Amino acid sequence: MSRAWSLVRRPTGLPTAGNFELIDLPAVPLKEGEFRVRNTWLSVDPYMRARMEEIKYAPCFQIGEPMYGSAVGEVIETRNAAFKVGDRVYHSEGWREEAIVDPSLGAKEGVAPFVLPDLGVEEQVWLHNLGIPGGTGYFALFRTAGAKAGDIMFVSAAAGAVGSAVVQMGKARGMTVIGSAGGPEKCAFVKSLGADAVIDYKAGPVLESLREAAPEGIDVYFDNVAGDHLDAALACARPHARFAMCGMIGVYNENQPLELRNSRRIIQARIRLEGMYFGEFADELPVFYEDMGGMIARGEVRSVETVSEGIETMPEAFIGLFSGRNTGKMLVKL
Structure with missing residues (x-):
């Protein structure tokens, strides 16, 4: 049975x-x-x-x-x-x-x-880096956000399944990567993936830490969390920054509306925010398997x-x- x-x-x-x-x-x-x-x-x-x-x-x-x-x-x-x-x-x-x-x-x-x-x-x-988490990170990063070499990227929930893949893919493609995680152990893990800087969101306000880690601002925000991380990313966005809205684990269980103090920055900096749904990229899966498979084989993504x-x-x-x-x-x- x-x-x-x-x-x-x-x-x-x-x-x-x-x-x-x-x-x-x-x-x-x-x-x-x-x-x-x-x-x-x-x-x-x-x-x-x-x-x-x-x-x-x-x-x-x-x-x-x-x-x-x-x-x-x-x-x-x-x-x-x-x-x-x-x-x-x-x-x-x-x-x-x-x-x-x-x-x-x-x-x-x-x-x-x-x-x-x-x-x-x-x-x-096939359930993470070659599965939906890895594929979600791949398509959101390279298709939705159009991330490229030289970009400064902020990744929330960087110690999770999607976030850890995104950190590694970003570094493999020549980006400066700032991750966010909760607690010293997880921050050390994100650093071990190659992140240039890591924010411990449990240690203090995200906005202050992000401004210190990215004094020149960010070009790409990969959002797994929403809430204060999204608000901080808006405040630090450079002109024409691209936000891949991938997940909202920080507010999934909240019954209150999402409040963003820095929403005016969307217009001021001409920021593009775009949601991502994995199923819309099904036709591109062979490209993902080949590209991600290569990054795994070369040791760029573990x-x-x-x-x-x-x-x-x-x-x-x-x-x-x-x-x-x-x-x-x-x-x-x-």
């Missing part, structure tokens, strides 16, 4: 264990075109918080139904000639021990199911993981994202 996590009530503020329930999945025979996967690695990501609400961001999780997200595993049964027993695959039926995957249903998380290519990386890397063991730990791992429990990518290993 396979088990899966479902959402039993929509959270108000920070989710708790009571918002989730571990349910048994019925044994169902495969239909033509489907295959069955025994999952080995499951992903939890901050954007999943938005899917717990009924908002027009992306399809939301349905109450009482199995949740889903990125996962990798082994094909154990198949009625699809393109997927053989023993194949290691990426798919979007996470939050469960076993999954029935139907490739004809398309890309639920922006990426259609596929057999993992042999790029000489561990399979879980993988860092925080691993939680067992299906039972999924909610705890997810909730831990909002208190900074993870360094790098948060994963659940089955």
